[in-house]
Amino acid sequence: MTQGRSANLGPGRILGVLGHPVRHSASPAMHNAAFVAQGMYAMYGAFDVPPEQLAQAVAGIRTLGLLGVNVTIPHKEAVMAYLDEVAPTARQVGAVNTIVNRGGRLIGYNTDGWGFLISLEERGVRVAGRHVVLLGAGGAARAVALHLAMAGAAKITIINRTRARAEFLLADLARAHQPVVAAVADVGSQEAREALSEAGLVVNCTPVGMAPDVDHTPLDDVSLLPPGAVVYDTIYRPLETRLLREARERGLLTINGLSMLVHQGACSWEYWFGRRGPVEVMRAAALAALEAAS
Ligand code: NAP
16 A cells, blocks of 8 residues: 555554445545655555445444545445434435544545536536536435536436436435426436437436446437537546547537546545645546556
């Protein structure tokens, strides 16, 4: 495991990611590079935790005095039951991706939606007033949808394989701190085609198109999209999915999931260290780790 500086690594200097599997996570490379760049005494590891051992792993954060952790698939929802406190936004999203250990008290946050919004901002994409079509209604989609509502999206249309899950998110959006006009459309329906034809932003929050299934796409016909649409894929393996390639070939602005990954990590630093992580160092390290793994 690489680390910032090797001397005096003690309690309160160790962080990591809890997931299963977690071997291919880019987070250790990303955070450790940031510690090195900032001359910090800290190290970040990858902890492979099977679901049946999640409770013990969380207890271990307290026992071993870890400063905090990130949480990834499949533990983001289940972990909430073992925390002392869950921040309101994470509670609304229904998932935690960042835990801070404050003197043995474990507090859960979610930085996925925040990272998503910053990644749009950095590409000059304004959310306010846009009609957004969201593909998927799982954990990532929930974080993205609630933050799109906070950022003033004009409308969100949720297209998901399982309609009931989309309707569950729709109901939560109606109850959100900043409610937004929202609708559900079935995959391939006339409503879905109409929403896509007037979309200002399409966000894929399904794993469709992720390696190794790179020939798949969550959107069969990108020609439905209007010329000004932005196409965002939260997937970062591969960096250009079939969806993004087809959108680029149509001349649309495309954004992959790497920036969201980097910014959610940089935002986790706000909770652990009281300041944002160094984004460009983290981006370069994450990119190198992804390229090395491919
Ligand atoms: P999740 O909670 O399991 O939700 C998965 C969603 O995708 C559900 O809506 C599911 O539909 C849909 N789906 C799954 N397989 C499908 C298929 N074969 N065809 C159509 N729809 C399918 O997962 P998640 O945590 O939201 O993650 C989703 C994606 O977001 C992943 O690709 C992940 O890499 C990405 N992500 C990226 C970042 C980042 O930082 N870039 C952060 C978080 C997540 P049903 O409801 O019908 O099951």
